[in-house]
Amino acid sequence: MMTIALYIAILSFGVALLMNIWVVARAEGVGDRVLALDTMVINAIAMMILYGILHATPVYFEVSMLFAMVGFISTVAYCRFMLRGNIIE
């Protein structure tokens, strides 16, 4: 039962990732694309955690923690670039 649920969840996040890349490809302007990239990071984290549960290993958990910690930094940097031009003033 659990396995089926996990597979469905993984598939859903996979589809979400594909939708994200669609936005990255087709969106107007940089802002939406950066937002889509940020969502991709989150979806990727989710997918890795699910995958870790599926295979009962803690390794993916740690990787996804680190993804969570540093993944948003690039988003911040893009945002600063769009708003201020210089990211370290």
Added chain:
Amino acid sequence: MSLALIAALPFLGALLPGIMIRAGRNTCALATGSVTALALIGLLLHAPAVLQGEVIQTQITWMPLLGLNANFFLDGLGLLFAGLILGIGLLIITYARFYLAKSDPMGQFYTYLLLFQGAMVGIVLSDNILLLLIFWELTSLSSFLLIGYWRHLPEGRQGARMALAVTGMGGLALIGGMLILGHIVGSYELTVILENRELIQQSDLYAPALLLILLGAFTKSAQFPFHFWLPHAMAAPTPVSAYLHSATMVKAGLFLMARLWPVLSGTDLWFWLVAGAGLITMVMGAVIALFKDDLKGLLAFSTVSHLGLITMLLGIGTDVAAVVAVFHIINHATFKAALFMTAGIIDHEAHTRDIKRLGGLRTLMPVTFVLATVASLSMAGIPPLNGFLSKEMMLEQAADVGFFFGLMVTIGAMFSVAYSLRYIVHVFLGPKRDDYPAKPHDPGFGMWVSPALLVVLVVLIGLFPNTIVGPLVATTGGAVIGSTDLPYYSLALWHGFNIALLMSVAAVALGYLVLRFHPLFEELWNDARRPEAKEIFDALIDLCARGADRVTNLLHDGAMTRYLAIFTASAVLFGFAAFMGGTHGSGTRETLPMSVVPIIGWLLIITATIVTLMVHRNRLLSLVMVAVIGLIISIGFAYLSAPDLALTQLSVEVVTVILLLLALHYLPKETPVESTPGRRIRDGAIAGFAGLGVTGLLYAIMTRDHDTISWFHLEQSYPGGGGTNVVNVILVDFRGFDTFGEIIVLGVAALGIYAIIDAALRGPASRRLANFKPDFRRAGDRHPMMMVVATRVILPVALTVGVFIFLRGHNEPGGGFIAGLVVSIALLMQYMASGFTWAQKRQRFDYHAIIAAGIIIAALTGVGSWFYDAPFLSSAFDYYTIPPLSEFELASAIAFDVGVFLTVVGSVMLALAELSRIGRHTSVSVNKDAMDIDPRADTPAAKVEGH
């Protein structure tokens, strides 16, 4: 003294002069002299045994797999040459002390001289021919430094360059020849090669080997048609000329021919090449020498001529001729070194070397006159001096070959007499003049003692040849011909009335007549058209340089697209060629079934790549795409059970994005269209083929079973390196040396970025930056409070994670590199949130120092293993218990990892901080406070203008 030590002494001693020069010029010369004297004493201690016929050997294994061993041996030939090099070296050091002016850097001179001396001694003592080649190249390099010593003179620089080009080219040929020789015999040891005459001469490779080796010897010994570099090398200070061109450098080629004489000589090819080149060189050098007005030019061409004479003797191929060659090497070294030194004295005292401006120096410089006269007469071959003895023997050998040889050498000898007498008559005799550039007088004792000692030898060898050099000639001759069974020869002044005496008398008489009518001949000579070697050489070099430029521009014209196109296209071509030559069956491995996750990943990366292609002219968008692709690759690594790589990839991705965004601020945001549609189609085709090729290759590899070293790493990771994280154990232990190199490269790259930006900010770029205007209107909040607070909260968490990842790295995913990146990112967030000025003020450690500390710690960890008799960077590990902690493992590799960690943090932060420093040079204002609106303050924070 060990032979290796004798060869090494001058190299070790070369450090001395640079230090001792601070204690004065006398101390410096004394220190240099004592090094050479020590080596000479070490050599002479072996002399009695060698003269008894013993061969002394020293063997040190160096790189046995390459056949390269530091093996030395000393027989008669080595003893003679090493003795000449060190003995005359000692005299030259004395002479140079008084010759060099106060403005000449003497420490440098003696350092170069000792380096050269060491290289020469190395050549003559080497048993291993690969070792000999190394020393051979060293003589080319060190003589380049010596000849170009007066680097302010263009002639000096050009002469040095020419000498290096010609002898370097010969050295290259020699390497080929020696390798062929070693291949034929199957050993690179000279002692073995010398015993395989039959094998070598019957080999099909004998001719190419001989040609290449002779090319090396001829260029070094200035034999026709490579004689032209030697006169141009005369731009060097006279001590250099005296040393290089009498006893050492140019004799290296002769040494080589003499050394290999037993195995190479005796064939027709050897005779025609060696004796022919020698004969031409001898006659031509003598003729040109007569018409040189520059004293050193005259001596240079006379040296060329005498080298030709010795080469010819070696080329004749009979045992007696070889022994005569040895004898003449000794005699030539003595009188020619003395003559060069007297030429230097005249130049030093009269301030000119032009014979046309000299004359009548006999009474002004009586000591120099006596020395120069005796040495010149010996060079002319007048009894009872040593030059006469060897010249007589040479004439006899040449006459034995045939009438033509006899005639030619008599003509050569005639010109030799003429130029030798000219050195006396036109310089010292004649009326005293009153237009010398400086008033000539004899130099101090220190300057004439060296030539005087040599002149005494000239006379003594002439009078008592058997007593003084008889045993040496016998041993050396035996070593050259490779047998103790010496042919009959007699070292004596009087051999009775024979053909040689007749030729000798004719040469002297005609030589005198030629000098008598010198003005007449000179007019003829000056009117004659003749090729100018330097012009031909320069044109040739120019041609080569232009050709090289053309090829380089074809491949590397500075356009990245061209590099990539050429590189990729050739990779595809080579790959295709290899593919056509192999089998094309598919692999035997079972393929895995397709599952959902990889299909999604594949779709993601394909889409991302296509989108990148579509948006690549918008630089910010393409940067976003870089981040997308980086993310997908990280997921891929995680999926393929490589969490270390996933972590690294992600952190590197973040740092890269920040770095590029920093740079992009000052760059155009759009890439202009520069390529034509045709070119894009071409590039697309190349890229498509490359992609298909790589795909095919991967498919082929992954469907096959193959042996990899992964299994070794997996098995040995815990027992050998004490860690269960194989990736980390490979990084810090198995391939620790690579990592050590890489962190150095990383540190150097960061310093490079620092240097480039620092230099750019000082130059015109700084002025352009001052006028820099942002290309869009900026949003108002410079340091948003939300962001500042968030980054402050994250900082301790991120640092803890960094420490955690670092500590567990040896056994679980992590390690110094990832930890370094995580910590850098945590710090970078502070820079982004509160600005450069605020963050930099709180940065107490210089990033340069952090890089240095990292590399030093890593190096010390490596060195530490030496104390346990283990090779560099061996690691050890053990288990410890510190209450209340449970038992834990400590590997020495963790100290190395600290080094990696520090270097990564220092490098990343230095590069990014330096890039953001550019902003300080614009006219945009900066904020010293953490936030734009500080809730603690009553009034809004003051804004400070940037400089």
